[in-house]
Amino acid sequence: MRTNTDVGGARDTTRLAVVVGALGVVFGDIGTSPIYTVQTVFSPNDPHPVAVSPASVFGVISLIFWSVTIVVTLTYVTFVMRADNDGEGGIMALITLIRQRGAGGSRRATVTLAALGIFGASLFFGDSMITPAISVLSAVEGLKVVAPSLEALIVPITAVIIVVLFLFQRAGTAAVGRLFGPVMIAWFLTISACGIGGIARHPEILEALSPVYALEFMIGHFSIAFFTLAAVVLAVTGAEALYADMGHFGRRSITRAWLILVFPACILSYLGQGALILQDPANVSGPFFLLAPSWARLPLVLLATAATVIASQAVITGAYSVASQAAQLGYLPRLRIVHTSEEEVGQIYVPWTNWLLMVSVLTLVFAFETSAALAFAFGMAVTGTITITTLLFFHVVRERGAPLWLVILGAAPLLLVDLLFLAANLTKLVHGAWLPLLIGFTAFTVMTTWQRGRGIVTRRRxxxxxxxxxxxxxxxxxxxxxxxxxxxxxxxxxxxxxxxxxxxxxxxxxxxxxxxxxxxxxxxxxxxxxxxxxxxxxxxxxxxxxxxxxxxxxxxxxxxxxxxxxxxxxxxxxxxxxxxxxxxxxxxxxxxxxxxxxxxxxxxxxxxxxxxxxxxxxxxxxxxxxxxxxxxxxxxxxx
Structure with missing residues (x-):
């Protein structure tokens, strides 16, 4: 006979397994952002470079902390993830919620908002192509820090890793999560330890947690800080995957994993990198890997490579969900969908989407060759998706009966942050930001054309x-x-x-x-x-x-x-x-x-x-x- 203690213990074990699985699938993208974010901000190859100074370092680290807090913790984890459609998340879930309620009775408003949502989903496909390329490239580039002579092997190694990743997708999300979960736990503990080591060498960096430094940097050095936002936004890449993958693991598991482990680990890493740059401005080239002692850098490169493979997994599984939902809602033709779990209906594998993503990612790797070259393209995809998601979410909130004054009070500051990021990335249009827009417009054209043609065929039939x-x-x-x-x-x-x-x-x-x-x-x-x-x-x-x-x-x-x-x-x-x-x-x-x-x-x-x-x-x-x-x-x- 089972006691309440046995049942409670089994339930706790199940919850823990789901949280570990979420760590292995959902948080790879945002959890590996520390590898390249700070380095990109201070990159000398940036068309709008940021000079290294105590004021800029404190300002940038403060901007990163508050951007992650506002966009991820406040917007997504606290608000947007509550707008689920029977447990399913993602921008397609928002579209269905809007269609169900008819956009306040206005057909034109419904069509406009649905079209905006479809464009947001299209940008997410661009994100799904760029994330594996930039994530894996940034990790393998750590070989340059360990041994500069290995630089020529970075692109071939990246390509092999990506091919293996996509070949492994047919095993299913649950299998991937069980394999990657413990790796991500090791990853977050490692970057936390490295961050603490950096903070210990220059503890004054903790002052950057104050919003005063971010505001002073934005107001006092706006001409510099505004362009910096195009790189700072890299710290929140993956927030959209938290929402898109909600149907795989549930809001509660994702929220717990974020607040207890992922958020603190990422912030510690950013603070540690800031402290390292304050100690020696020459450390702006590869500050993430330089946080580790010299003997630990090669193992860190290997662990980072595994973690960035997992980062790719987050958006790949999200792309499966978006493609499946788009097909069922009439925006894509019916696709072959393989359900990979007998327990979780939301865990799926879409072969056509998988192979299209693999070819696209490999094309980006061989075309751009470095993570720095892809950084601005990455930011554009993320900011576009986040801005549209925030807008649609607050429309749903309004349609559910929230007072207009309350919706405006909540939406205005969050949308202001999103629009600042979007505007900053638009300044990088000729430097790579055009790529996700091209992918987005292409996917948008395909989906709206299919919807229109499907209606014509239905009437003729x-x-x-x-x-x-x-x-x-x-x-x-x-x-x-x-x-x-x-x-x-x-x-x-x-x-x-x-x-x-x-x-x-x-x-x-x-x-x-x-x-x-x-x-x-x-x-x-x-x-x-x-x-x-x-x-x-x-x-x-x-x-x-x-x-x-x-x-x-x-x-x-x-x-x-x-x-x-x-x-x-x-x-x-x-x-x-x-x-x-x-x-x-x-x-x-x-x-x-x-x-x-x-x-x-x-x-x-x-x-x-x-x-x-x-x-x-x-x-x-x-x-x-x-x-x-x-x-x-x-x-x-x-x-």
Whole structure:
């Protein structure tokens, strides 16, 4: 017999495992920012260099501390992560919350805010490409500190590490978290110890925790401090991954890990680096690695490399979630999604997204070659995503009934900080900040084109299919009656209004129909998951004796749309059409898309839509249909 103590102990162990898993997946990005942030601020290659002086060092470290506190701890951990959609986070969750509430009744406002959110999600894809490149490069560049002769090996080593990382993704988030969690614990303890060592040599740096130094630097040296923000923002890279990965581990686990370990460790490292530079301005080149004693620098490089691989993991898993949600909400074609955990539905692997990211990351590594060259591109992606997330969050808060004065009081200072970071990064446009904007606009164009084209195809397809009710009435009026053959046929359909093309073709050309017919439509609701008790809606379509039943299967955008599995809920049920799932034949209606001459979209968008359609996952696999009992019948539609 289990006691309350046993149950409580098991629960505590589970919570600890989730926190460790979150450390291994969520915090790699923001946890490795100390490697390159301070170095980038004082880099002599910066187009707006910051001279090393006690005032600038105290000002920069104070800016970093308060930026992390305001953007990560206050904006994301305290506020934004409360705006979940049944446990799921990320910018796509905010979009669904806005769509559910209709943006205060204004369709134009809803469309505008949803489009802004889609652009934010597009920038996150840019972040997902840049993060692995800059993170792993910055760690491997530590080899220059240990042995300058190894500099030529930095790019090849980085490329090999990245390939191995993406090949490992199919093992699943849980496996990655179990492997990386203990590594990240060692990482945060190590950078804490190095930071404390630096502080001990120059304890005056602790004064930088006062906001006075940040304000004095911004006000007294604004022409310098403003441009410095473009590099300071690197300290908060990864905040968006905390929110995007919330569905994998939960808000509570992420919050605990951040406040107890990650936040203190990062701040100690920044303070230690500031102290080291105060001691000797020559230390601005690689201050993170120079904090360690000479004998420990090579082990630190190896540990940093492992940690930056984990940093890449944070945004990769976030990209999977965003891609999956975008596909379910109609902004991307259906993608092949592999659920890698039997316990956590949110833990997924999206092969197409994985390989696209791998190719993109390798391209960036070979094109830019150094982390410094990628730094400004990185900042632009992060600030754009953070600013849009903050704006959408406060809109959701307002729609939930918060007083306008309270929303303005909370939003104004936080948005001011975000907009300052965004403006500072825009000054680096020609120095690399154009890259995430290009990626973002490209992804945005693809997603909005797919949504537009999908609507056009749906309307054309509805015209071809005709009314389902009228079709059923026609079947009943046939003389002689249609020949019915033994067995169960399941026709997948887009909705209740139109007849399945495959069913219409079967009747018109083969003049037969199965004795038992189930028409199934998949409805994706704007929630992550739909309870099994609410999943099915059954309609006899006006006749209770014809063996034809309509079933609407409701799924959340994080639910796997497995049709045979959901139909098992009907086995043995008291309905007119007995379901024989294990022997049923499944019929799919496929559409061959062609670019027509009608002015529905610009011609280049038509071809983009057709190209995007080519990445659609196989419908039979996507819906979990048995290959040996699935029949595919097609038609064509002009866009």
């Amino acid at each position: 509805e015209d071809e299919e005709g009314s389902l009710r009228a079709f059923i009435d026609e079947l009943h009026s046939l003389d002689p009656p249609l020949h019915r053959i033994p067995g169960t046929a399941v026709f997948l359909n887009r909705g209740k209004e139109t007849a399945p093309l495959a069913m219409r073709a079967n009747v018109e050309h083969n003049r037969v129909l199965h004795e038992h017919v189930v028409i199934v439509s998949i409805e994706t609701r704007p929630v992550p998951r739909v309870p099994r008790s609410d999943r099915l809606v059954i309609d006899a379509l006006g006749y209770t004796d014809d063996g034809i039943t309509y079933v609407s299967a409701r799924f959340g955008y994080m639910d796997p749309p497995n049709v045979p599995d959901v139909l098992r809920q009907l086995e043995g049920a008291d309905i007119e059409c007995p379901i024989e799932v294990d022997t049923a034949s499944y019929f799919l209606s496929t559409i061959e898309l062609r670019a027509g001459d009608t002015p529905t979209m610009a011609r280049w968008r038509k071809h983009l839509f057709l190209a995007t359609a080519g990445i659609s996952a196989d419908a039979a696999e996507y819906f979990g249909l048995p290959r040996n009992r699935t029949v595919i019948m097609g038609s064509h539609v002009e866009v």
